[in-house]
Each structure stands twice: as C-alpha cells, then as structure tokens.
Amino acid sequence: xxxxxxxxxxxxxxxxxxxxxxxxxxxxxxxxxxxxxxxxxxxxxxxxxxxxxxxxxxxxxxxxxxxxxxxxxxxxxxxxxxxxxxxxxxxxxxxxxxxxxxxxxxxxxxxxxxxxxxxxxxxxxxxxxxxxxxxxxxxxxxxxxxxxxxxxxxxxxxxxxxxxxxxxxxxxxxxxxxxxxxxxxxxxxxxxxxxxxxxxxxxxxxxxxxxxxxxxxxxxxxxxxxxxxxxxxxxxxxxxxxxxxxxxxxxxxxxxxxxxxxxxxxxxxxxxxxxxxxxxxxxxxxxxxxxxxxxxxxxxxxxxxxxxxxxxxxxxxxxxxxxxxxxxxxxxxxxxxxxxxxxxxxxxxxxxxxxxxxxxxxxxxxxxxxxxxxxxxxxxxxxxxxxxxxxxxxxxxxxxxxxxxxxxxxxxxxxxxxxxxxxxxxxxxxxxxxxxxxxxxxxxxxxxxxxxxxxxxxxxxxxxxxxxxxxxxxxxxxxxxxxxxxxxxxxxxxxxxxxxxxxxxxxxxxxxxxxxxxxxxxxxxxxxxxxxxxxxxxxxxxxxxxxxxxxxxxxxxxxxxxxxxxxxxxxxxxxxxxxxxxxxxxxxxxxxxxxxxxxxxxxxxxxxxxxxxxxxxxxxxxxxxxxxxxxxxxxxxxxxxxxxxxxxxxxxxxx
Numbered sequence: 001x002x003x004x005x006x007x008x009x010x011x012x013x014x015x016x017x018x019x020x021x022x023x024x025x026x027x028x029x030x031x032x033x034x035x036x037x038x039x040x041x042x043x044x045x046x047x048x049x050x051x052x053x054x055x056x057x058x059x060x061x062x063x064x065x066x067x068x069x070x071x072x073x074x075x076x077x078x079x080x081x082x083x084x085x086x087x088x089x090x091x092x093x094x095x096x097x098x099x100x101x102x103x104x105x106x107x108x109x110x111x112x113x114x115x116x117x118x119x120x121x122x123x124x125x126x127x128x129x130x131x132x133x134x135x136x137x138x139x140x141x142x143x144x145x146x147x148x149x150x151x152x153x154x155x156x157x158x159x160x161x162x163x164x165x166x167x168x169x170x171x172x173x174x175x176x177x178x179x180x181x182x183x184x185x186x187x188x189x190x191x192x193x194x195x196x197x198x199x200x201x202x203x204x205x206x207x208x209x210x211x212x213x214x215x216x217x218x219x220x221x222x223x224x225x226x227x228x229x230x231x232x233x234x235x236x237x238x239x240x241x242x243x244x245x246x247x248x249x250x251x252x253x254x255x256x257x258x259x260x261x262x263x264x265x266x267x268x269x270x271x272x273x274x275x276x277x278x279x280x281x282x283x284x285x286x287x288x289x290x291x292x293x294x295x296x297x298x299x300x301x302x303x304x305x306x307x308x309x310x311x312x313x314x315x316x317x318x319x320x321x322x323x324x325x326x327x328x329x330x331x332x333x334x335x336x337x338x339x340x341x342x343x344x345x346x347x348x349x350x351x352x353x354x355x356x357x358x359x360x361x362x363x364x365x366x367x368x369x370x371x372x373x374x375x376x377x378x379x380x381x382x383x384x385x386x387x388x389x390x391x392x393x394x395x396x397x398x399x400x401x402x403x404x405x406x407x408x409x410x411x412x413x414x415x416x417x418x419x420x421x422x423x424x425x426x427x428x429x430x431x432x433x434x435x436x437x438x439x440x441x442x443x444x445x446x447x448x449x450x451x452x453x454x455x456x457x458x459x460x461x462x463x464x465x466x467x468x469x470x471x472x473x474x475x476x477x478x479x480x481x482x483x484x485x486x487x488x489x490x491x492x493x494x495x496x497x498x499x500x501x502x503x504x505x506x507x508x509x510x511x512x513x514x515x516x517x518x519x520x521x522x523x524x525x526x527x528x529x530x531x532x533x534x535x536x537x538x539x540x541x542x543x544x545x546x547x548x549x550x551x552x553x554x555x556x557x558x559x560x561x562x563x564x565x566x567x568x569x570x571x572x573x574x575x576x577x578x579x580x581x582x583x584x585x586x587x588x589x590x591x592x593x594x595x596x597x598x599x600x601x602x603x604x605x606x607x608x609x610x611x612x613x614x615x616x617x618x619x620x621x622x623x624x625x626x627x628x629x630x631x632x633x634x635x636x637x638x639x640x641x642x643x644x645x646x647x648x649x650x651x652x653x654x655x
Contacts, residue, residue: 002035004136004208005054008238011215012050018221019043024296035089039221040081047076053208057138059161062127064173065141066117077110084159087580090182090224091166102162105155109148122146132207153197179226179423186218188212280427292439302334302436309432310336313396313425315414317341321353322400322408322440323363330354330409333440345389348382353411355383358397366406368398391415396427400437410436525564529556532567533588533599540574546583546603556594565630566599572619573601573646581644596650602645607638 019040023205026036059065081103088094122144129139163186173177199207202562215472288308291301306318317337337346344438353359357377358369371377374395376385390624392413400408410433412421421429530552538549558566570588577583583605591598610620618646620636632650 002136003134003209004132004138006055007212008050008054011212012047012330013355015043015047015050015124016213022221032089034531035086038082038085038089042079042086044077049079054520059127059139062124062141065127069141069199070114073110073113073495077106080159084162087163087166090178091170093166093169098162102155102158105151105158109152112148120148122149130207131349137207140417143317156197157195160193163190165355170528181223182217182220182607183217185223190214213478214458231272236376258456276468284308285435289435292435296437298443299333301439303336305436306334306434309410309412309429310338313412313413313414313429314416316502317346317389318352319350319411319413320400320408321411322402323406330359333408342389346388349390349392352383352386354381354431355380355407356395356397356411359409360400362397362409363406366399366401368396368426370421370426371395372399393417394419396420396421396426396429398433400433400440402437402441407437408440430631488608517651524561529558529563530590532563533570536567536570536574537586538590540578540586546577546586548588551587551589553590554577556597558593558650560599562597562630565626565632566597566648569626569634570599570601570649572623576619576644577603577605580608583643597652598643598651599648604642604643607640607642607644609640610636610638 015518022036022040026033029036049072052068052075056065056068056072057432059068083101084102084106089098093098109120125142128142129137130140132138167179167183167186171183175468179486191211195204195207195209198204199257253613288305291305292298302320306320310316310318316339318335319332320334321332323330332350332353335350357374362369372394374392375384375635381389391414392640393416395415396410398410398412400410408427412429450473458621534554537550540546541548575584581603583603585601586601587599589600591600599615624634627648630650631653632648634648636644637646638644
C-alpha cells in the first residue's frame with residue numbers, strides 16, 4: 001500500500017486549496033495584502049513540490065531522478081523564500097538586509113542545481129531505496145555533499161531560528177495569540193524538518209516527515225485568518241456604529257445648517273428687497289430734488305411730481321395744496337389722477353380739501369396722519385357724495401412745512417379696500433414734502449427778490465434820469481432860452497453856447513438810449529458794437545465835455561455774449577474816466593483782425609499805480625471776470641501823471 005504517497009497527495013491538495021484561496025483573498029483585499037499573497041505563494045509552491053515529490057520518490061534511474069529534481073528545486077526554493085516573507089509580514093519583523101541575504105541563500109543554490117545538478121550534489125553513486133516501516137519503498141539519490149548543499153542546510157536552520165526568534169519577539173511584544181497560533185502550527189513542520197536533517201545525517205532512520213508538517217502551518221494560517229475576519233467584522237461593526245453616529249450627528253448638523261441657510265437666505269432676500277426699495281426711493285428722491293432745483297416752471301414741475309408720487313405709492317390720485325396767508329383756504333398747486341373719474345366729483349373734492357377729516361388738526365400741529373378708511377367719518381353731505389363717487393378709501397395727509405409752520409398739505413388717496421399706508425411710506429412722503437416745501441418757499445423768495453430787484457432798478461434809473469438827463473435838459477432849456485438874446489449882443493458867445501447846446505443834446509440823447517438798453521436788454525443784443533461804443537463816447541462827452549476820438553477798423557460783428565461783455569467793460573472804463581481820470585481827451589479804437597477783435601481805450605488823465613490801488617476801487621475785478629467769461633485777455637497800463645491805457649483782446653473762435 002502506498003500510504004505515504006496517498007498522505008502526500010492529500011496534503012498537496014490541501015496546500016493547493018489554501019494557496020488558491022489566499023491568492024484570491026490577497027488580490028481582492030487591501031488589508032494584509034502582502035501577508036496573504038506571500039502565504040498563497042508558499043502554499044502553491046509547496047503543493048507543486050509535494051506533487052512533484054511523488055514522481056521523485058518513484059524514479060527508476062539517476063537520470064530520471066535528476067530531471068525531476070531540477071524541476072522540483074524551482075518550487076522548493078520558492079516555497080522557502082515565500083515562507084521567510086510570510087513570517088516577516090506575520091510577525092512584523094523585517095530586517096531587510098537579513099531577509100535579502102537569507103533569500104539569496106536559497107535562490108543561488110537553487111540556480112546552481114538548476115544549471116548543473118552535478119555541481120550541487122558532488123559525486124553520485126546511484127539510487128538508493130528507503131524502505132518505510134510499513135514496507136513502502138522510496139527512491140533517493142546516493143551522492144556526496146557539497147558546499148551548495150551545506151549552504152541550503154544552513155539556510156534552513158537559520159530560517160527555523162528566525163521563525164523561533166520572530167515568534168518569541170511577537171509574543172513578548174504583546175501579540176501573544178497570533179504568536180501562539182503560528183508557533184503551534186509550525187511546530188510539526190519544524191519537527192519534521194529537524195527529523196529529516198537528522199535522518200539525512202544518519203542519526204535516525206530517514207523518513208521524510210517535513211512534507212507532512214505543512215498541515216500544521218495551514219491550520220494555523222486558517223485560525224489566524226478566522227481571527228482576522230472576526231476582528232474585521234468587529235471593526236466593521238464598530239465602524240458601522242461610529243458611522244451611524246457620525247451620520248446622525250452630521251445629519252443633525254446639516255439639518256441645522258440647512259435651517260440656518262434658509263433663515264439666512266430669507267434674511268438676505270429681505271435685505272435685498274429693502275436695499276432695492278431704498279435704492280429706488282433714493283433714486284426717486286434724487287429725481288424729485290433734481291427736478292425741483294432745475295425747474296423753470298414750478299407749477300408744471302409740481303404736476304409731474306404729483307404723477308410720480310401717485311405711481312410710487314400705488315395711489316389713485318395726489319394733490320399738492322398750499323394755504324393762503326390771508327384767508328382760511330387751500331389752493332391746489334398740482335394734482336394727478338391715475339384713471340378717469342367723474343369730473344364733477346373730482347372738482348368738488350379738489351376744491352373742498354379742507355373738509356377732509358383731520359386737515360385742520362394737521363395744519364395746526366404740523367404732524368402727518370393716515371386715515372385708513374375715510375368714508376365712515378363725518379363729512380358734509382356734498383363732500384361725502386364726492387368721496388363715495390370717487391371711491392376714496394385710505395388717505396395720507398402730510399403737511400408742507402414752510403417757514404417753520406404748516407403752509408399746505410400733500411394728499412395721497414387710494415381706492416384699495418384695506419390698504420393702509422405704513423410708517424415707512426409716511427416717512428418717505430415727509431422726505432418728499434420737504435423738497436416740495438423748499439421749492440415753494442424758494443419760488444416765493446425768488447419772486448420777492450425779483451420784485452425788490454425791479455424796484456431797485458427803477459430807483460437807479462430814476463436817479464440816473466435825475467442826475468444826468470434831467471439836469472442836462474434843464475441846462476439845455478436855459479441856454480436855449482438865452483441863445484436868441486446872445487446872438488444880438490455877442491455872436492461868438494452865441495456860437496459857443498450853440499455848440500454846448502448841441503453837445504448836451506447829443507449827450508442827453510445818448511443817456512436816454514443807454515437807459516433804454518438797461519430797461520430793454522433785447523435792444524442791447526440787437527445793436528452793433530461800434531454804435532454802442534459811439535453812444536458811450538457821446539455820453540461821456542455830454543457829461544464831462546471831454547472829447548472822445550472813436551476809431552473803427554474792420555467789421556465789428558461778433559457773437560452776442562462777446563458784444564455785451566465788450567459793452568459792459570467799455571461802460572465801466574468810461575465811468576472810471578468820468579469819476580477818477582480828470583482827463584481832457586480820450587481815444588477809443590476798435591480793430592477787427594482775422595484772428596482777433598481788439599478794443600483799446602486810453603486817456604490823458606492823472607493815471608494811477610495798478611499795484612497800489614485795490615481792484616475793487618475801479619471795478620478792475622469785475623472787468624477781469626467779464627473778460628475771462630468770454631475767453632478774452634484784459635490788460636491795464638497806467639502810472640501817476642501818465643494817463644491810462646486799457647486793452648481788451650478776444651480771439652476769434654476756431655481760427
């Protein structure tokens with residue numbers, strides 16, 4: 001009976017099964033991958049060695065034995081190297097240089113045997129047959145040893161020592177259970193190897209028990225795998241519980257964060273809406289302020305603002321009214337109606353605003369009020385009928401504060417049932433009303449200012465008439481009355497008086513024309529510049545008897561603003577000659593060149609030092625400003641006792 005071969009076959013099958021199992025486990029699991037793959041390699045190589053060993057022990061010749069053993073040595077070498085790697089990963093003892101040296105001690109002799117079996121075995125005598133106790137015969141090679149066989153034997157002994165050391169270290173290090181499991185599993189294998197070594201040395205009868213000792217390693221590895229799986233399941237369960245706890249915690253936090261985001265989003269939307277509304281309100285206020293500040297026709301502008309207010313507050317109609325100073329009435333300055341309404345009812349409503357409840361109280365206190373529904377309140381019958389016909393519901397009443405008191409009201413009316421103006425809307429309306437009140441007050445002040453200015457201008461012209469024209473005409477009348485008698489008595493004197501009469505008449509006429517220009521500015525704009533300068537010269541001569549030589553060169557046609565500026569500056573210069581110069585002669589030259597218009601006025605008066613006399617005294621600052629407004633150059637040359645020379649030069653635009 002081939003009991004030994006049967007046992008080896010069964011063990012080879014177990015090795016093959018474990019090898020394939022651990023190979024798949026090592027390939028699929030990341031955890032302990034090197035450990036599982038090294039054990040799979042050990043098991044597969046050892047299984048192949050056992051299967052090949054059946055053929056080895058049944059060899060019929062030396063040549064057949066050597067041929068089979070050359071194939072077997074590859075897997076046997078792989079099994080020992082894989083076993084060393086497995087132990088290193090299992091016990092976590094990995095001295096790299098030692099492991100490389102030990103692996104080399106197996107690989108190099110294996111290569112030598114593979115290339116030259118005779119070198120490895122030494123002198124071969126032939127085959128010998130070992131008879132097992134139960135009569136089964138095994139073929140073995142009778143050969144002398146060699147250095148290579150001694151190296152392999154030493155490598156096996158060192159491996160066994162390394163295994164023992166690694167397990168003891170693992171046990172001492174606290175990993176007792178894995179160390180004991182593998183130690184018990186590998187003990188039969190070590191015992192079998194030792195027995196084979198002793199048998200090969202002739203100490204005991206040779207029986208190859210080493211192959212059978214692997215079953216212990218397989219069982220130990222299985223127990224370790226089972227323990228690892230149990231630990232993995234426990235870890236997975238702990239991880240699952242921890243994961244569920246983390247998920248629950250995260251879910252709670254996410255829920256809370258989501259609720260917070262919802263609240264923040266709602267707050268952001270409210271803030272954006274409020275900001276958008278504020279921007280719209282500011283834009284509206286700016287538009288109203290701009291319109292009122294630049295308005296040339298306030299009533300028309302107030303009509304447009306009433307329309308804007310109606311749209312802004314989604315109202316039906318709006319009224320802007322002021323109270324008269326001398327009676328208890330309201331005058332509607334502007335109104336806007338969004339949609340067609342009964343004309344008679346609107347007329348009654350607009351002319352009876354004082355009948356709206358709380359109006360007198362608001363005019364007295366200056367406080368805004370909102371009437372949520374005006375129809376149930378007590379009112380005169382005719383006015384109530386108008387309110388019902390217009391379907392007036394809610395009304396906002398905002399006082400116009402003029403000169404510190406309520407001087408009018410802004411009425412904003414709506415026909416929406418249940419619509420009530422908010423406090424924010426009231427504040428916005430009060431801001432709008434402040435601009436309207438300022439515009440109304442400014443219009444009043446402007447009207448008063450124009451009236452005062454007109455009165456002052458009339459007084460100035462009256463003074464001019466009295467101081468110049470009236471006195472001149474009185475003097476002319478006296479000379480004219482005495483002239484006939486002078487002709488009979490003294491003809492030369494009569495001629496001089498006649499000349500005086502002519503000059504005075506021309507001067508008075510020029511004065512009258514100048515006053516006409518002041519009263520009617522459009523006449524000044526139509527007159528030619530040379531005519532205006534000649535007229536100013538005639539006025540000066542008529543007032544002071546100072547002859548003025550006027551020279552005109554070229555066309556004096558210029559834009560209206562330039563002409564008026566030249567006229568005003570020349571007028572101021574002639575006034576200075578009249579008041580300050582004490583001149584006996586004046587010269588005026590107006591010259592038009594292709595690139596410029598130049599006005600020169602000079603006199604032979606007493607002159608002055610321009611650096612020593614304040615500009616305000618002679619109106620120099622005003623003349624300089626007028627010249628700058630039209631882009632002209634203004635220069636003054638004067639010295640005490642040397643007269644005055646003034647030049648005004650305007651360059652033609654675009655040339």
